[in-house]
Amino acid sequence: SDWCKREGWGLIREFYIEPRYRLSGKGRFLAGQTESLLREKQAEQVYLTTSGALAFWLRCGYRIESLDENEKMYTLIKQIG
Numbered sequence: 321s322d323w324c325k326r327e328g329w330g331l332i333r334e335f336y337i338e339p340r341y342r343l344s345g346k347g348r349f350l351a352g353q354t355e356s357l358l359r360e361k362q363a364e365q366v367y368l369t370t371s372g373a374l375a376f377w378l379r380c381g382y383r384i385e386s387l388d389e390n391e392k393m394y395t396l397i398k399q400i401g
Contacts, residue, residue, distance in 0.1 A: 330358030330366040330400070335373075351380050355400045364401030369393050 324331040332354060337347040358366055367385070370377055371393050378384075382396035 326365075326367060328363065328365075330355075330361065330363035332366060332368040335368070347376060348380055351377075355398070359400055362401075364399065365397060366400050367395060367397045369395050 323333050332351075335347075335351070335354070337350070341347070355366060368377065368382070371391070374384075374394055374396075377396050380398075382398045385395045385397045387394050
């Protein structure tokens with residue numbers, strides 16, 4: 321899509337788990353399913369931005385690429401291929 325600015329990468333743009341389902345493994349499962357779909361589309365790496373769910377994404381194996389201090393927004397990346 322036009323949202324993905326990195327050729328050959330996958331982008332997770334929106335990801336939300338209702339609070340009652342958090343810490344149950346459902347978010348990690350859905351993140352894994354999303355990564356599988358991106359791999360099927362030939363993406364070898366994925367990126368996303370987050371401000372409030374940093375700990376979740378780090379537990380899913382993502383690493384911090386950068387921090388926009390003005391926006392308090394992290395860009396995270398992960399090798400999936």
